[in-house]
Amino acid sequence: MRALLFILICIRTVFANDVALESAIFNKVIIAVTTKEYPEVYIYKENKALEQFPGKLKIVNSCKEADIVIITTLKNLPEACKEKILFGTRYSHLRDNRVVGAFFWQKGRPNILFYKRRLERYNIKLDASFDKYIEK
Amino acid sequence: MSRIVVILMMISSVILFADDLDVLLDKYQSESELSKKTKDENGGHLIIFTRDDLERMQVETLKDVLKSIRFFRYLENRIGEPDLLNIDPVLYSSKSVRVYLNDNELVLPITGSGFLMFGNIDMDFIDHVEVYEGFPSFDFGIEPATIVVRLYSKVASRDSGTRIKFLGASHTSNKENIYTAGQSDELSFFAYANHSQNKQEKYSVEGNTIARDITMKHFYGSLSKANYKIELNALRMEHDGFLGLLPVEVPKSTNMQRDFVNASFASKFQDESLTLNISYIYADGEYEANYSTPVYGLFSTMQQEYDSDILTAILQKKIKLDVHTLSIGLQYRYKLFKFDEVKYDGVPSTQQQKYDHENIYSLFVEDSILLNTNSLLGISLMQQYYERNKAMKNESVTQWRLSYIYSTKSFVSKTFVARQEFIPEPFMTAEAHFGNPELNSEKYLAITQEFSYSKENTLSKFIFGYSKTKGFLVSDSSGVVQNSSKDLKAHYAAVGFSYFFRKKDKLELQVDYTHLDVPGSRDILNHYNYLARVINTYGKFDIFNEIIINSGFENLDTGYDYSAGVKYRATPDLHFGLKGENIFNQGLSRKYYYDLPTSNAQFEVPVVEQKFMISMEYLF
Known part of the structure; x- marks a missing residue:
């Protein structure tokens, strides 16, 4: 009974938790971008949602091992990361041409945005459900 | 496991x-609603208006939400300023209603709380509102309260970008504002500027035309870096003084101006368990009234000026020890106030205020004890010391509060017992005309209980309580404030039901009842408030309907206020709004004295006037 109560409390916590949902969105996007079921991800520098709930993502310790890099800043980005697919967490990250897309808050709502040319540069093909998030 | x-x-x-x-x-x-991160269920009986609520209800000013909270109704005093507990002709009775913007109390030193200036503040920079009723937690602030209204501003991390808004309303009222926010790796900023003119019906009383129009200019800005944040909040209000300060004669014309500037610094250390907040407030104001016939046969013009400063410093530490979460706070507040610059027909009054500054020291300890997975016991103790410039006796008071929360997946029970002591504010003690330096503190004892039960689509609430106030402040026959020898007693109960349907729609129903045994001639009062509100979203349209019925209030006629609005989201960035407030002009009306002591004649006006408005918002 006590265990059941614990489960119920945890479920309430998990699903009342924006962090878990944020991770689910990252999972969805990163799996689509990398076309891998269990992509390897390097986080530069921190992302509480993915660190807490990695889901299907394997968090790695260096850019070398990574399929994609989630960036919270572009400042002092390690050289090894620059060759990888970069995905931003702020609208301002998209000002850098190397960043293919971003998941960010703006104007009071969460947004996902990709640039078509940048996706093409990395030969990334997203399925039709992503069309509304791609700017031509 | x-x-x-x-x-x-x-x-x-x-x-x-x-x-x-x-x-x-x-x-x-x-x-991700910010209210989910900031709300404190242990803080009191909580009412939340989320950002989504505020947007879909087209909330323009704080009054739009306060007029529907249980047990109370929005009121203004005789000079057109917010005063939730107004008892005319007493100018301000809401000293225990405290307003916060983020972590800063918006306080005016003379009146003891800032509700008078911020009770109807513009809301376009606000993310969400939390209202705590029933002697809220000491965690909130340095001085005790019966109601705490917490306003949380929008934040750069969510609202990067710019929004402009234009609103036009009845009687050529208008509002224009802009906010812009942005962030870099290290810094984030939010800036908001608002100009509004709220024009209302003009009335003729005893051959004089009285008005309560308000022009407001407001700036709010914040700058954050890591664990440090500075904020600047500046407000100028220019408005008519309506029936004037004095209930003895109707003024021919009135003019008022109030200025408020708050600069604050907040910092967090030790994994955010240690916080230091420092806040400085400067507030000044002017009032002028002209009369056709001399008041008391003595003067035809009255001018009053005040200025004041407040410095507040709060150091707070949270410690987790096994099942205990300790919150320890050390608080200091310095108040300086001058309000004896009164002129009658241009001649300065010889009356002097009794003291002009005050130091308040406060220490509180709050222990939240997790008794088991379902139960939380809270014990709070606050010791305060009021040092008052040797002109008045210093005061040392103790406040305590016990809380017990029991929760399961669908059921929550909250019990609060509190004993609080309210030291009279400067306008009651130091004011030259009706102030009384011999006043003793008011002592409150209250017990309140809340039960709530939630299912997948419903939330039901039942709240009831009892409170007793010793030394309640009343005016004697000469207008001087005195402690009543009889206790003020109140019983109250509320039932609320919310039904959530379709994707985002909700229906809210609420009935509340208050029985008051009031010292003095007013005796027994029974208040009833009824609320029904529906918020729907159909495609690109947000539709809001609300009816509020208030009855049984002294000097207030029973009325129903039906308000409704439609918001059209043409694109995610372009919105148009149409809203009617008190649409049938049948809302609660308020009576004010204007011919005392000659007669008990009263003038009656709607508390919230009929108003129609149209608005446009654009984000870029």
Whole structure:
């Protein structure tokens, strides 16, 4: 009974938790971008949602091992990361041409945005459900 | 235990990854409501207006939400300023209603709280509102309160970008504002500027035309870096003085101006468990009234000026020890106030205020004890010391509060018992005309209980309580404030029901009742408030309907206020709004004295006037 109560409390916590949902969105996007079921991800520098709930993502310790890099800043980005697919967490990250897309808050709502040319540069093909998030 | 974790992970994976991206983004936006991070269920009987509520209800000013909170109704005093507990002709009775913007109390030193200036503040920079009723937690501030209204501003991390808004309303009222926010790796900023003119019906009383129009200019800005934040909040209000300060004669004309500037610094250390907040407030004001016939046969013009400063410093530490969460706070507040610059027909009054500054020291300890997975016991103790410039006796008071919260998946019970002591504010003690330096503190004892039961689509609440006030402040026959020898007693109860349907729609029903045994001639009063509110979203349209019925209030006629609005989201960045307030002009009306002591004649006006407005918002 006590265990059941614990489960119920945890479920309430998990699903009342924006962090878990944020991770689910990252999972969805990163799996689509990398076309891998269990992509390897390097986080530069921190992302509480993915660190807490990695889901299907394997968090790695260096850019070398990574399929994609989630960036919270572009400042002092390690050289090894620059060759990888970069995905931003702020609208301002998209000002850098190397960043293919971003998941960010703006104007009071969460947004996902990709640039078509940048996706093409990395030969990334997203399925039709992503069309509304791609700017031509 | 490991099996449980595995089950949890499996369930979470199935649910989280099954949804498509649009659905996930919607859920994420809803679950990320800032109110979910800031609310404190242990803080009191809580009413939340989320950002989504504020947007879909087209809330323009704080009054739009305060007029529907249980047990109270929005009121203004005889000079057109917010005063939730107004008892005319007493100018201000809401000293225990405290307003906060983020972590800063918006306080005016003379009146003891800032509700008078911020009770109807513009809301376009506000993310959400939390109202705590029933002697809220000491965690909130340095001085005790019966109601705490916490306003949380929008934040740069969510609202990067710029929004402009224009609003036009009845009687050529208008509002224009802009906010802009942005962030870099190290800094984030939010800036908001508002100009509004709220024009209302003009009335003729005893051959004089009286008005309560208000022009407001407001700036709010914040700058954050890591664990440090500075904020600047500046407000100028220019308005008519309506029936004037004096209930003895109707003024021919009135003019008022109030200025308020608050600069604050907040910092967090030790993994955010240690906080230091420093806040400085400067406030000044002017009032002028002209009369056709001399008041008391003595003067035809009255001018009053005040200025004041407040410095507040709060150091707070949270410590987790096994099942205990300790919150320890050390607080200091310095108040300086001057309000004896009164002129009659241009001649300065010889009356002098009795003292002009005050030091308040406060120490509080709050222990939240997790008794088991379902039960939380809270014990709070606050010791305060008021040092008053040797002109008045210093005061040392003790406040305590006990809380017990029991919760299961669907049921929550909250019990609060509190004993609080309110030291009279400067306008009651130091004011030259009706102030009384011999006043003793008011002592409150209250017990309140809340039960709530939630199912998938419903939330039901039942709240009831009893409170007793010793030394309640009343005016004697010469207008001087005195402690009543009889206690003020109140019984109250409220029932609320919310039904959530379709994707985002909700229906809210609420009935509340208050029985007051008031010292003095007013005796027994029974108040009733009824609320029905429906908020719907159909495609690009947000529709809001609300009816509020208030009855049984002294000097207030029973009325029903029906308000409704439609918001059209043409694109995610362009919105148009149409709203009517008190549409049938049948809302609660208020009576004010204007011919005392010659007669008990009263003038009656709607508390919230009939108003229609149209608005446009554009984000870029």
